[in-house]
Amino acid sequence: MADEERPQILDDIGDFESISMEDAISILGEQTRMKIIVELGKAWDERNHQQQKLRFSELMEAVGVTDSGQFNYHLDKLIGTFVGKSEDGYWLPNPGMRLYRLIVSGTVTERGVREDIDVDDCPSCGGTVWATYRDDNALAFTCKDCATGYAVIPISPRGFTDRTDEEALQAAFRTFYCELRLARQGICPACDGHVEAKLVDDLNERLEALSASGVISSLKCRMCNNYYYSDLSSIALTTDEVRRFLIDGGLEPPLVREWHDVTVAADESVTVVQTDPLRVEITFAVDGETIDATFDSDHRVVSSTRSDE
Numbered sequence: 001m002a003d004e005e006r007p008q009i010l011d012d013i014g015d016f017e018s019i020s021m022e023d024a025i026s027i028l029g030e031q032t033r034m035k036i037i038v039e040l041g042k043a044w045d046e047r048n049h050q051q052q053k054l055r056f057s058e059l060m061e062a063v064g065v066t067d068s069g070q071f072n073y074h075l076d077k078l079i080g081t082f083v084g085k086s087e088d089g090y091w092l093p094n095p096g097m098r099l100y101r102l103i104v105s106g107t108v109t110e111r112g113v114r115e116d117i118d119v120d121d122c123p124s125c126g127g128t129v130w131a132t133y134r135d136d137n138a139l140a141f142t143c144k145d146c147a148t149g150y151a152v153i154p155i156s157p158r159g160f161t162d163r164t165d166e167e168a169l170q171a172a173f174r175t176f177y178c179e180l181r182l183a184r185q186g187i188c189p190a191c192d193g194h195v196e197a198k199l200v201d202d203l204n205e206r207l208e209a210l211s212a213s214g215v216i217s218s219l220k221c222r223m224c225n226n227y228y229y230s231d232l233s234s235i236a237l238t239t240d241e242v243r244r245f246l247i248d249g250g251l252e253p254p255l256v257r258e259w260h261d262v263t264v265a266a267d268e269s270v271t272v273v274q275t276d277p278l279r280v281e282i283t284f285a286v287d288g289e290t291i292d293a294t295f296d297s298d299h300r301v302v303s304s305t306r307s308d309e
């Protein structure tokens with residue numbers, strides 16, 4: 001294809017090169033450079049619905065530096081790696097934008113301080129399931145009356161901004177549901193790398209507490225060590241088959257939680273139908289109707305049967 005026929009979106013961004021991990025750390029480990037990324041990330045062109053490119057002097061002023069030689073030195077280190085340069089100014093390509101988004105999510109700067117949120121009745125003792133925002137920016141769902149730990153779900157501090165407690169909980173559950181669904185499909189939500197799925201039945205004491213059935217799901221990214229250990233009912237909720245069954249029964253899967261009857265009963269119903277490799281059947285029941293779904297070790301649904309079909 002001749003150059004002039006190339007789609008514009010291929011040439012919009014210019015050239016960026018791969019760099020080593022050492023180079024990335026050395027480029028980013030400097031205050032002015034990180035401020036440049038933050039100021040470029042903040043700049044937004046409302047009218048054109050795109051990033052606002054900043055000229056040298058605008059960017060220098062936003063960063064708050066007066067020595068233009070020194071500023072130019074730092075900016076130069078970022079160009080071609082984390083910052084783009086074109087005739088009408090400087091801007092962030094995807095790698096710089098990803099860094100900026102991580103910073104503004106609050107994940108790297110803020111530690112959670114929130115009042116505990118009253119979430120639900122505890123199915124074990126009738127007490128209360130509370131959501132506690134831990135210092136590591138994850139919500140821990142526990143019953144303080146019977147000391148049961150139900151789930152830990154990460155949420156960035158921005159997840160609480162301009163939301164009521166219930167809206168923040170919903171945001172956390174919906175995000176987690178999407179992440180778990182992606183991970184089950186073999187895609188890491190953090191780095192896009194390859195996630196390995198395994199059914200595990202030789203559980204240590206800590207993992208045993210996760211599962212009434214004695215089998216848990218392990219999803220782990222080969223690239224970045226992102227991992228999810230989960231009971232099988234939560235995994236099953238992310239499949240099209242179980243999701244459709246629950247929606248037909250009037251339930252919305254992202255908001256059906258680990259301690260709700262429908263998932264507790266499903267977790268207790270897990271049957272190992274084959275060992276080495278493991279294959280399990282799990283049954284969900286809503287209003288007298290059931291679905292039996294069989295999972296292989298890769299977390300694929302190999303068969304499913306509904307009582308109402």
Ligand SMILES: [Zn+2]
Nearest residue numbers: 122125143146
């Ligand atoms: Zn309890």
Ligand SMILES: [Zn+2]
Nearest residue numbers: 188191221224
């Ligand atoms: Zn990953």
